[in-house]
Amino acid sequence: MANPFFNALGGAAMGGMNPMQMLSQLQSNPLGMLRKAGFNVPDNMSNPQAIIQHLMNSGQISQSQLTQAQQMAQGFGMK
């Protein structure tokens, strides 16, 4: 199963961003980036941890997909 996080980053790459910019954007504006990728996130959520928990609870992403995304972020030195 494809990782929706990577799909989201791929969409951002189509907009001309490099990977560092994509991850930085994801950190600073997770709601906007995730909605662009097609995720269903409530409006009242601003905490990234809460957003991720919501995505997992609703089945939009799996634990392994989150793990992959976290490891990629750690590989870029972001946390």
Add this chain to the structure above:
Amino acid sequence: MAYSYYTPMYQPNYYSNNPYQVQYQQPTMPQPMQNVQPVQQTQNPSSILWVRNNQEAAMYPVAPNNAVALWDSGAPVIYLKQADAAGKPSMKTYDLVERAEKPVEATQAQDGNNTAYATKSELAALAGVVRDVDGVISSLRDEIDTLKAKAPVKRTAKKEDEVDG
């Protein structure tokens, strides 16, 4: 910590040069990502997730009916965080202890061909021997005291003879 094998599409040369931009402007751009996904899954990359401390581990999101192992980057500690079907999280903390080569001595003791340690029964027997020796010494001292009490009469008689002579 670089995972270059894990994200092959993010090669360092993509950051600065036109080839990167050209790559992503091609209409076939999604294909590399799709081709990459199965490779990542089959390669089974390292699943180590690093956290800075206990608090960060406690905040890590876990999906219902899932568990993750979080490694503390500053201490030999692993946090096992899991969530039940309702999503309620729980966390256990484990200390990592390096196994040294000491177990070889322990196995020797268990075999009975013991060269380094005495058993409890051997120590008890030794204590009994020490008590017996102590009793013998006490009785010998008593005999010596008895003999000393009888001995000094001779010397006093000699001196009286010398004085008269």
